[in-house]
Amino acid sequence: MVPGDLQRYKKRLLEKQQELLFPEPDGDTAVPRAGGPEGDLIDQANADAEAELQISLHQADSHLLRAIDEALARMRHGTYGVCEVCQQPIPKVRLEAVPWARRCRDCKEQEHPAA
Numbered sequence: 001m002v003p004g005d006l007q008r009y010k011k012r013l014l015e016k017q018q019e020l021l022f023p024e025p026d027g028d029t030a031v032p033r034a035g036g037p038e039g040d041l042i043d044q045a046n047a048d049a050e051a052e053l054q055i056s057l058h059q060a061d062s063h064l065l066r067a068i069d070e071a072l073a074r075m076r077h078g079t080y081g082v083c084e085v086c087q088q089p090i091p092k093v094r095l096e097a098v099p100w101a102r103r104c105r106d107c108k109e110q111e112h113p114a115a
């Protein structure tokens with residue numbers, strides 16, 4: 001791996017990490033909810049669905065944060081950009097799209113053929 005590439009991926013990993021750890025305060029979640037003071041059952045159901053959505057988003061974020069952490073650790077150990085299954089270099093185009101990728105595309109597709 002070219003050192004310049006490595007630095008670029010590292011920068012992108014750190015930026016994404018910051019984004020997940022410190023989300024912009026004026027994001028969608030900060031929009032005040034419109035609704036009457038009576039709060040009928042339909043509003044309650046919508047609120048529940050929203051809460052569940054927030055939880056699943058949060059789980060996706062923590063999963064991603066862990067993947068980013070692991071990618072940064074691999075950079076320290078000098079094993080970044082190598083597929084953990086076939087030990088071949090992960091193609092640059094894939095790292096550009098997913099800098100925290102642990103596997104090359106072939107190995108990932110073999111693990112989840114339907115995905």
Ligand SMILES: [Zn+2]
Pocket residue numbers: 083084085086087088103104105106107108
């Ligand atoms: Zn592979």
